[in-house]
Amino acid sequence: MKIAILASNRKPIPSPKDLIFAPGVIIYELVEGLVRKGHDVTLFAPEGTKTTAKLITAGTKSLYEDFSDNQNFAKKRASNIEEYLLKDVQYELLMASTAFEYIKKNKFDIVHSHKTLHEIYFSKLIDTPCLFTFHDISKREIPNDISLRRLKKYTKTAYFVSISDSQRHGLEFLNFVDTVYNGVKIEDFKFSNGDKNLLFVGRIDISKGADTAVKLALETKRPLLIVGDVAYNSPGLKIFNKIKKHIDNERIKYLGHVQFDKIKDIYKQAKVLLFPIQQSDSFGLVMIEAMACGTPVIAFNLGSVPEIIKNGQTGFICPVGDTNAMIKAIRKIYEMTESEYQKMRQNCRQHVEENFTIEKMVDGYEKVYEKVIRDWKSKNIH
Structure with a gap:
């Protein structure tokens, strides 16, 4: 399969040693596992990312590297939260637009995004099925009614995968394909x-x-x-x-x-x-x-x-x-x-x-990709 995987522009993949960022570890291991299995993988992530897949960046380092500037990231973010949130939107939209422009020009079998806030708005603009993994989000963490309506608007044309069954509580209206548990090496x-x-x-x-x-x-x-x-x-x-x-x-x-x-x-x-x-x-x-x-x-x-x-x-x-x-x-x-x-x-x-191994996780996503592609073709969405 030819697979496009979208990571956040906030932090490099894998995470730097001075930062604990579980989604970064999971994305890195998933990409490497898919490449080992012979899939053609393109990863959209910040400069400085290490991967054996094809890497496409938005021409910037991660927000983490830009914003921390050799200072404690958590402290600086907390004391400059408005500046951070503004930059966060800019960095994420830059990555999302870069990724979907590239995907529209190049044929992929599936797009797998590991974030939803901005990327889901672009999902209807391409003729490729889009799958979204929720790493942190739950019903409790959806900030407002606009976010809820945004998810409901795209639930018929986008696919979702949860990392636990419990994560679906309150979000049952979404088009969940399966649950794929995280794994460790x-x-x-x-x-x-x-x-x-x-x-x-x-x-x-x-x-x-x-x-x-x-x-x-x-x-x-x-x-x-x-x-x-x-x-x-x-x-x-x-x-x-x-x-x-x-x-x-x-x-x-x-x-x-x-x-x-x-x-x-x-x-x-x-x-x-x-x-x-x-x-x-x-x-x-x-x-x-x-x-x-x-x-x-x-x-x-x-x-x-x-x-x-x-x-x-x-x-x-x-x-x-x-x-x-x-x-x-x-x-x-x-x-x-x-x-x-x-x-x-x-x-x-x-x-x-x-x-809960990396191998089991990669196999799980591989099966989800196949299921999504079959469903997409049968419905002939777009």
Whole structure:
């Protein structure tokens, strides 16, 4: 197949080491996997992108590189939010227009966009089926009625794929073709026997639950390691100030940002990953990254959690907001015999190998492409 894949103009593909950007990792691995399978892939992404596919840029570096200017990106964006939002629209429209002008002049079997905000407006202007993957969006995150009407307008001529079934809640009116779960490059995550500490990996903001993780560590008297950037907005800073008083680098340690190639070792050394999210996550890549190393996950029953964790086998799923249930789950893991605990770690690794690898993800998208192309031809849209 001849496939056009559209990435955001915000960040290079793959993400730089000082930035955690899950969609960038997923897009990179998808493109490389499709190329390995012999497909003719063109990737539309910023300058500086690394790929074995044909690369088309809009003639600019990423917004991340332009806007951060060797400063902390999150801090600068938070303190200059109006300037950032204006530039963001300009960068994304430049990429979208560049991509669709090229696609209109060159024959493709399918267009796969990993963002929808601007690209969907262009989808009716070409005689090629357009597929959209939602990486972050859910009904809760659609900002206003205009955005909702925009999606409804294009639902009959565009195709959509979700990264979890839960992501579709409230968006059932869209033309979803299938769900394709994110995957990890399993060989990069080494299985281990684990260690003694609790682990929290995620952005320090109101939605991820870092403060809840600290509360759980204090209640269970277990050491906690926190990894993640602070969201430099009012809620994020409030959460960080709340947990900062407990950081003593003994019982509660905070590492801040950790590069992706080093965080894998941190997953290996953890007893359990805490995922006490306060709002639904579209997927939650950290869960499968931890389980790939054998580390079980304890999470609130929100969003994709019940699709990823096998309750009692690869971790525990707790009622939303029920910290007492989480405390019981933590104690249950620490009270396991060594053989019981190692069995759970083996279950985690096997679960990822069977359901959440890059190969399985690439195969899933390949099947979706074939389904979309068949449907497009049968309907003869346009």
